[in-house]
Amino acid sequence: MLSFLRKPAAMDNTTTTAADADPAAPLLSTFQVRAQAGEPVAVVRVRNLAATIPCGRDAWGRSGKVQPVLLSSELSFRSGFQTSSADDRLVDSETVHYGNLSKTLLAGVEGLSSAGAAASNTTTSSTPSSSAIFELLWVRLTGRVLDGSRVALPLDQVPFLDAAALRSLSLTINLPKASLLGAGVSLTSTASFKDRDTLLGGGDDDNNDKNTNAKSKDDGDEPEKKKNPLTAYARSLRISGLHVPTLIGVNDNERKARQMLVAEVEIDRFDITGDDVHDQIERVVVEVMEASSFETLEALGTHIATKILDDFQPSMFPEGSSPAQDEAPPAQTMRERGWLVRVSLEKPIAVPFAECPAVEVRMGQGLP
Known part of the structure; x- marks a missing residue:
């Protein structure tokens, strides 16, 4: 089970190979x-399904530890619930049963608790990362890896879901409990889906490489239809509610204490x-805030974002080890x-009579 989680795209008993993969x-x-998915017209969501499993790293950066996990999912459909609402019954082509959605998500992690207990009695840990568990759940829902390029079921x-009925997932x-000073850490992916005509071969597919992924019409064959149901996907990591005493402010009293x-x-x-x-990123943010002597939130927020974008280098090697000089990845x-x-x-x-003032800054590729 855990070996599958580490390489979810290479499952046994599947027939898809790298050569057969669709464009990602x-x-x-x-x-x-x-924005690609458009305004939702019908949505089914499940929020904060609770489980306790060995997952990724805890607040101290340790792997192999059991911790609570909350699973959430939102499905946006291409059409409304006309038939389901008119007949007052669930119609599979229009919606999904939120109870079955919950069971599918929980079934994806149900075997990890016992596996984690067994691993805790050994000297080495085989705890899957949160990304690996995420990929497992995504495969259970859609049948494909996160970028849609390959069947992994x-x-x-x-798969639990019919991609042709979805607008977004x-x-x-x-x-x-994975943050020392914060309210938690979350990993989220959102995908937009092609419409039914495109999936069935009746529409244009911008993700296809017509030169390399289609058969020549001179051979008398129809162009090969690509089956990746996604138009695009997003992936985000969030560290929430970090409480850090900071020297900040323009007033004289604010310069006397954090x-x-x-x-x-x-x-x-x-x-x-x-x-x-996530523990490495949190450490960078906290160190910047603790060393702050800025007067404005705008300057501090910009400095934090710049520090992550330009100076942060994740350590991807096991605890207590480091790469050899010739093995170090290019910076x-x-x-x-x-x-x-x-x-x-x-x-x-x-502000005494407000819950709080706030400043937000967004930086990165393509942004000023």
Whole structure:
């Protein structure tokens, strides 16, 4: 089970190979993907399904620890619930049963608790990352890996969802105890789907490479139909509710002592799919805030975002080890990788008669 989670795209009993893969959907921002999907007309969602499993890294950065997990999903459909509402019964082509959606999500992680208990009695840990568990759940729902390029479901199983009926799909894994100073860490993916005509071969597919993925018409064959149901997908990491005492403010009294700030950091177009790095990002944010002597939230928020985009380098090697010099990956900033960083800072005691003033800054590739 755990070995599958680490390489979810290479499941046994599937017939799809790399050569057979469809073109991958592009990784865009969450805003762009939701804009592509359009305004929802019918939605089914399940929020905060609770489970307790070994997942990723805990607040201290340790792997192999059991922790609570909250699962949420939102399905947006292409058409309304006309038949279901008129007959007062569920119609599979229009909607899904939220109870069955809940069972599907929980079934995806039900075997991990016992596996985690067994792993805790050994000297080595085989805990899957949150990204690996996320991929497993996505495959159970759609039958394909996150970018839609490859079927990853065993031949004797069918996906829970009908891609042709969907406008968009969102899935979130929230780890409420995975932050030392915050309210939790969450990983979210949102995907927009092609319409039914395109999926069935009657429409244009912008993701296809017509030169390499279609048969020549000179051979008398019809162009090969690609089956990736996605037009695009987004992936974001969020660290919520970081409470950090910070020296901040323009008034004389504010320069005499630290006051509590509440920070939220979200990284869109998040492309790290291996080990969890949320603890490393939190450490960077906290260190910047603790060393702050800025007068304005605007300057501090911009400094935090710049620090992540230009200076942060994730450590992707096991605890206590480091790569050899010739094995070290080439340095590439997170800005160059395409990350979009949103930093929100709240100052709860600054305005006595308001809950809090807040400033938000968003920086990254393609933004000023």
